[in-house]
Amino acid sequence: MAEYKLLLEHSKDPTFRTLEGYIAKGGYTGLKKALTMERSAICDAIKAAGLRGRGGAGAPAFLKWGGMPKEKKTNHYLICNADEGEPGTFKDKELLENCPFSLVEGMTIAGHAVQGDVGYIYIRAEFMDGAKAVRKAIDEAYAANLLGKDILGTGMNFDLEIHMGAGSYECGEETALMSSLMGERGMPRLKFPSAPFPVASGVWEKPTLIHNVESYCNAQVIVNNGAEWFAALGASTKNSRGTKIFSVSGHVNKPGNYEVEFGTPLRELLELAGGVRGGKLKACVPGGSSMPIITAEDVDRAIIGYEEMGEVKSMVGSGGCMFFNEHTDIVKYAWRTAVFYANESCGKCTPCREGTRWQVQVLERICKGYGRPGDIDLLKQIASQIDGRSFCPFGDAAVWPIMAAIRVFPQEFEYYIEHGKSMVDSKPSLVGVP
Amino acid sequence: MSELIQLGNPHQRPRQPRPEDVKLKFSEQGVKEIEALMNHYPTKKSCILPGLWLAQREYGGFLSGDAIAEVAHRLDRSYAEVEGVATFYTLYNTAHKPGKHKIEVCTCLCCHLNGAWNLRDHLVKKLGVRHGETTADGMFTIEEVECLNACDRAPAIQVGSEYYGPLDEKQLDDLIEKLRNTEESTVVQYAADVVSVQLRRGEV
Numbered sequence: 001m002a003e004y005k006l007l008l009e010h011s012k013d014p015t016f017r018t019l020e021g022y023i024a025k026g027g028y029t030g031l032k033k034a035l036t037m038e039r040s041a042i043c044d045a046i047k048a049a050g051l052r053g054r055g056g057a058g059a060p061a062f063l064k065w066g067g068m069p070k071e072k073k074t075n076h077y078l079i080c081n082a083d084e085g086e087p088g089t090f091k092d093k094e095l096l097e098n099c100p101f102s103l104v105e106g107m108t109i110a111g112h113a114v115q116g117d118v119g120y121i122y123i124r125a126e127f128m129d130g131a132k133a134v135r136k137a138i139d140e141a142y143a144a145n146l147l148g149k150d151i152l153g154t155g156m157n158f159d160l161e162i163h164m165g166a167g168s169y170e171c172g173e174e175t176a177l178m179s180s181l182m183g184e185r186g187m188p189r190l191k192f193p194s195a196p197f198p199v200a201s202g203v204w205e206k207p208t209l210i211h212n213v214e215s216y217c218n219a220q221v222i223v224n225n226g227a228e229w230f231a232a233l234g235a236s237t238k239n240s241r242g243t244k245i246f247s248v249s250g251h252v253n254k255p256g257n258y259e260v261e262f263g264t265p266l267r268e269l270l271e272l273a274g275g276v277r278g279g280k281l282k283a284c285v286p287g288g289s290s291m292p293i294i295t296a297e298d299v300d301r302a303i304i305g306y307e308e309m310g311e312v313k314s315m316v317g318s319g320g321c322m323f324f325n326e327h328t329d330i331v332k333y334a335w336r337t338a339v340f341y342a343n344e345s346c347g348k349c350t351p352c353r354e355g356t357r358w359q360v361q362v363l364e365r366i367c368k369g370y371g372r373p374g375d376i377d378l379l380k381q382i383a384s385q386i387d388g389r390s391f392c393p394f395g396d397a398a399v400w401p402i403m404a405a406i407r408v409f410p411q412e413f414e415y416y417i418e419h420g421k422s423m424v425d426s427k428p429s430l431v432g433v434p
Numbered sequence: 435m436s437e438l439i440q441l442g443n444p445h446q447r448p449r450q451p452r453p454e455d456v457k458l459k460f461s462e463q464g465v466k467e468i469e470a471l472m473n474h475y476p477t478k479k480s481c482i483l484p485g486l487w488l489a490q491r492e493y494g495g496f497l498s499g500d501a502i503a504e505v506a507h508r509l510d511r512s513y514a515e516v517e518g519v520a521t522f523y524t525l526y527n528t529a530h531k532p533g534k535h536k537i538e539v540c541t542c543l544c545c546h547l548n549g550a551w552n553l554r555d556h557l558v559k560k561l562g563v564r565h566g567e568t569t570a571d572g573m574f575t576i577e578e579v580e581c582l583n584a585c586d587r588a589p590a591i592q593v594g595s596e597y598y599g600p601l602d603e604k605q606l607d608d609l610i611e612k613l614r615n616t617e618e619s620t621v622v623q624y625a626a627d628v629v630s631v632q633l634r635r636g637e638v
Contacts, residue, residue, distance in 0.1 A: 075476070087543045087581035125487075125525050126582055128595035128624070131631045139635040161474045164628045166483055166523035169580065183475075183482035185522040204476055249544045249585035256586050289543055289581075320585070322544060336546050340580055346522075 003272060004233070004261040006243045007217045011098040011257075017133055019140040022101040028146065030224035034109045035154050037223075040070075042113035046219060048227035050241035055081060055172075055212035056288065056318040057393075058240075058306045061219070067199035068114040069207050077203050078111055078119035079210040081177055085124060085169040086288035087340060088320025091245040092213040094257045096123065096130030099217065100137035104160065106216035108147065109223050111158040114209050119160045122177055125167060135162060169344035173392050174210050176346065178203040187348045188392035218242055234262030237305035240316075244304065248273040250322035266302035270323060279325040283408070287317020289337050290397030292404030293330070299323075313404070329424045330412045334405040335363040341398035349391035356398050358382050363402070366413070369420035376406060376413055446530040448499040448520070450513045456503045464492050466638045467629060468508055474632070478509045482519050485509055486526055487628045495621035496531040524579070527621070533568040533575040534619045538592040541578045544585035548600070553589050554578060556603045560610065573614065594620030595627045 005011075015021030022028070034042055047062035068076065080103065084092040095103060107119045123131045138160050141147040149157050168186040170176045175189040181203055189195065202208025211219075221242075222230045234241045240262035246269055249255040253274030260269060266286060270276065281296040291314050294302065298312040309316050324333070342356040359382055362375055383399040390396065406413055415423040460468065471484045485505040486497060493501040497520050506516040520526045527536075539557065541550045557576055561569050568575045582597065584590040590599030591606075598609060613620070 084583055085581060086583075088585050090583045090585055093583055124583075125628055126592060126597075128627055128631070129597075132627075135631045142634065162632050163474075164484070164487065164632055165525075166486070167525035168523050180483065181480060182477070183479040183519065185519055247585065249588065250547055255588075322547075322585070324547065328547065333543070336543050340542055343580055 002268070003258055004243050004264075005259050006221055006233075007095065007099060007102060007214065008245065008257060008259045011094060017098065017100060017137070019101065019137070019144055019146075026224070027101055028105055030220045031105050031108055031112075031146070032152070034112055034223045035152065035156065039113050039115065042109065042223060045222055045227040046113075049222045049230040050239065051215065051218055051222060051230070052240065052306060053212060054214035054218065054244070054319070055174075056086070056290070058316060061211065061215055064197075064199055064209055064211065065110070065113060067197060068209055069200075072115045075118070075204075075206050076114055076116045077206055077208045078107055078114070078116040079174075079177065079181065079203065079208060080107055080119065080121040080213060080216055081172065081174065081210060082121055082123040082127070082130070082213050083165050083168075083172045083177060084127075084213075084318075085172045085344075086290065086318045086320050087337075088247060088249055088285065088322045089288050089318045090247045090249075091257050091319055093127055093130055094245075095213050095217055096127060097133050100130075100133040101141075102217040102220055103134065103213055104137050104141050104147070106218070106220035107160060108141075108151070108158055109220055110209060110211070110216060112156055114207075116158060116209065119158065120163050120181060120203075121160065122163050122165060122171070122181060125164045131162060131164065138162070168346070169340075170346040170392075170394060173394060174198060176392065177210070178208065185346070187346045188394075191392070214245060234305070236263035237303070238307040240305040240307070244316065244319055246304075246319045246321045248321045248323070251277050251279075251325040251328070252323050253277045260304060262305045263308075264304050266299050266304055266321075269304070269321060270299065273323070276323055276325050279327055281323060282326045282328055283324045283330065285314075285320075285322045285324075285401070287315050288320035289322075289340065290400060291315045291317040292400050293333070293408055294404075295408055313407075327424060329422045330405050330409040331363070331416050331422060332367060334402050335360070335367050337401045338363050338398070341394070345394065345398070349395070351386045352390040352395040352398065355382055355386040355390075355395070359398070359402060366416050371417035371420070373417065375417055376410070379403075379406060443530045448497060448502050448517060448528055450517070451499050451503050455500075456507060457500065458504055458507070459500070460488070460492050460504060460508070463638070464488055465508075467633060470633055470637050471629075472509075479511060481509055482511065482516055483523075484629065484632055486516070486520050487625050487632075490526060491622055491625035491629055495527060495619055495625065497526050497528045498531075529566065530568070532621050533573050534621065535573065535593055535613045535616070536575045536577060536621050538577045538579045538582070540580075540582040540584065540588070540590050540592070542581035544581075545589040548588040550589040553591070553601060553603070553606060556606060560607070574610070594624040596620075 010016040043065045051061040052058045171180045171186040180186040198208045245259045302312045338359040342360045386395045489501040587599030
């Protein structure tokens with residue numbers, strides 16, 4: 001299997017970013033088809049296609065689509081989560097910049113299916129190029145009566161607005177994103193079962209459908225090509241359907257976005273990216289920095305799929321795939337990841353706010369050569385107090401990579417603590433701990 | 435670590451002006467834009483984030499106490515609420531007045547693996563300031579930031595709304611020279627871009 005370009009098929013084509021070019025490539029046939037379909041039929045198609053949310057958790061998308069109230073009593077809102085912040089991931093950025101109409105069409109279809117009134121695209125403020133492309137796409141769609149009042153004469157009203165973030169990783173979490181959209185600090189809110197799902201009471205306490213950019217783009221493909229066609233992609237896996245865009249980076253020759261079908265071996269992704277540079281492969285983080293690290297041997301046997309990845313004790317996550325060569329110091333990797341989470345913790349709950357800082361303190365002392373004999377146990381103890389005890393999944397994400405690093409490469413941590421230096425002949429670029 | 439968290443000079447942090455000192459300084463265009471942005475949401479409160487971006491543009495790239503007070507006044511919110519929001523997000527300049535150009539060096543995992551520290555050290559040596567500081571001539575501010583999601587372009591930096599990468603020391607020097615000769619402040623330009631992208635064509 002090689003690359004399977006479904007969403008990124010025309011991403012290199014500049015005309016695809018204009019309405020004319022998009023329609024010439026078969027765009028907006030999905031919306032026209034959706035407008036003739038029953039609302040429930042679209043939700044059923046999403047279910048039959050087996051689409052799973054592409055943001056990271058991989059929950060079945062139809063739970064959200066089907067969970068929206070069938071009878072409309074109040075305003076329904078749609079949100080697109082384009083606040084991509086996971087280190088190693090840059091797929092949403094590419095979709096925003098190069099395929100803005102796929103997103104706009106996907107959201108309009110979703111707006112029809114769940115009777116949405118307004119859709120908000122929450123874009124991370126750093127992604128100016130992407131935001132400008134989406135703005136242009138929305139303006140062109142308004143001019144062609146593909147958004148706004150009485151879309152294509154069917155009586156459907158749907159507006160799309162862009163809301164820019166202001167720099168916070170935590171806002172990628174769906175309840176925190178809704179807080180941010182409502183003009184608050186980007187902190188998470190209570191979740192089910194303590195509070196209703198967003199589909200019952202989300203932003204402004206109205207029913208809200210919230211999805212990642214890639215999920216909305218996939219919805220457009222499903223309606224356009226049919227659920228059965230989509231479900232045939234990735235049929236070799238247990239429960240993952242369609243394609244997934246992986247952002248390959250780190251020590252590879254050709255970093256970039258590669259779209260592959262589920263069921264593709266992880267090794268092929270590495271080959272698509274031109275192989276490892278600067279030495280042999282040592283480790284891989286397959287799904288963004290929150291996901292557990294795996295060894296080179298596991299890369300050889302890992303199959304891309306939500307369940308299949310569990311066999312090597314990792315996850316697909318958001319698709320930020322980083323490959324590390326043999327000169328990479330895993331202890332410093334763990335330290336840098338811990339610093340990221342300590343800096344980005346929103347500060348709402350104590351286990352995460354304090355625990356992420358403790359992790360950094362312990363790892364920093366190991367990196368500086370002052371590690372103490374009980375430090376590995378101490379890190380495990382800290383992790384056990386954060387994992388599952390924090391307010392939102394951020395806490396779990398902060399400890400998984402560190403715990404996995406200790407589980408997979410224990411000898412490196414032991415050597416570092418005992419000798420006060422790394423067992424890896426690291427490149428100078430990796431030496432500096434400020 | 436502690437360096438990354440404590441940013442800026444406490445004496446320059448925003449201070450709430452006395453009610454009689456609040457002066458409304460938004461330009462005519464700015465007033466029209468904030469009113470248009472308010473129509474995008476069912477509540478005025480939701481307009482705090484776009485309003486702060488607008489204030490950042492109108493007040494020359496720095497959210498002073500006056501700027502926050504004006505946003506609070508225009509949206510009928512309290513000063514404390516708006517300040518709380520402004521200080522949560524890292525792209526609002528509330529810690530101190532930034533220079534004309536803010537150079538944000540990504541030092542997160544992928545850029546770290548590809549030598550971001552070398553770039554950072556080079557910058558510190560060349561400009562003589564460290565993380566969160568501004569050069570004496572008010573030209574440049576350096577900030578070390580978390581992942582910019584440009585891992586394919588590592589090591590990457592961001593200046594205003596532009597990404598640059600992959601960079602080496604030589605290219606960084608050229609970029610700094612280019613910025614020195616740029617008349618307009620990229621910090622203000624960035625805020626202006628963020629505001630304009632949220633408005634529909636012909637809305638204002």
